[in-house]
Amino acid sequence: EAGVTQFPSHSVIEKGQTVTLRCDPISGHDNLYWYRRVMGKEIKFLLHFVKESKQDESGMPNNRFLAERTGGTYSTLKVQPAELEDSGVYFCASSQDERLEQYFGPGTRLTVT
C-alpha cells in the first residue's frame, strides 16, 4: 500500500511568488491534515479536511494560505504571495478515522528567498 506522498520534495522561490504544494493521502483515507515546521521549531497543525470539507482551519497563519481538496482525494496548499517567514517544512498526514493514527508524508521543504 502506498503511503502519503507529497510533491515537490523541495521548493525554492522568491518572496512574492506563488507556490503550490500537493499531498496525496493513502487511498481510502477521508481525513487529511496539513502541518508545518518552521526553523526547527515545533510541528504545528494548519488544518484538517474530512473528505472535501474543511473540518478545522484554525492553524492557518493568514489569508495568504489556501488549502483545497477537490473531490476528497488529493489536497493542495497554495501560498500566495510567499513571505520569508513561510520557509519551513510542510507535512501532510492522513487517517482513515479521525481517532486513528495519522500517517505522515515526507514533507515539502519550502525555502523563500
Add this chain to the structure above:
Amino acid sequence: AQSVTQPDIHITVSEGASLELRCNYSYGATPYLFWYVQSPGQGLQLLLKYFSGDTLVQGIKGFEAEFKRSQSSFNLRKPSVHWSDAAEYFCAVGPQGGGYNKLIFGAGTRLAVHP
C-alpha cells in the same frame, strides 16, 4: 495553553547504550500521547501511543514509553541503541475522547549514535 516540551534538543549516545528521551506536556486533561520518529528523507513514523490502561507502552523498534500522570510526562526509552536509531524524535499529544485528532508536537530531539 496546551503545549509539549522536549527539553533536549540534541542527544548523543554510544551504540549499545541505553536511551531516555524526555517529554512533558501541559494539557487540560489526560490527552492521547504519541512518539513519532523521522529518519532522514522519511516521513514521521509512529513509534507508539498511549490512550488509556497500562501506563507502560511498548512500541516498534524496541522502544517503550511510560506515562506518569503526576509528572505530566511521557518519556521514551530504549535499553540498547542501534546506529539505525539516529533520527529526530517527536513527542505529541492529541485530544482525548471523540473528535478529530489535532496533534500538538514538541520541538523534537535529534539523536546521534556513536559507533
